[in-house]
Amino acid sequence: MEDREIPKKQIPLRLNLRLWEDLNAWAADEFRSLNGQIEYLLTECVKKRGRGGGDPAPPDGPGEA
Numbered sequence: 001m002e003d004r005e006i007p008k009k010q011i012p013l014r015l016n017l018r019l020w021e022d023l024n025a026w027a028a029d030e031f032r033s034l035n036g037q038i039e040y041l042l043t044e045c046v047k048k049r050g051r052g053g054g055d056p057a058p059p060d061g062p063g064e065a
Contacts, residue, residue: 013038
């Protein structure tokens with residue numbers, strides 16, 4: 001099943017201003033929305049932890065520098 005077929009859950013999220021600025025700049029560098037960047041980062045963390053049913057991402061995967 002592809003990601004676009006999986007229903008999404010909306011959640012409120014509070015971030016301190018500095019973290020929001022850093023994430024927003026990172027998202028812009030990778031041509032993602034802030035929401036897309038946060039979802040991408042959380043997905044990668046879950047994969048690296050060995051949860052979520054996928055193979056762990058390689059250490060030098062896309063978006064990591």
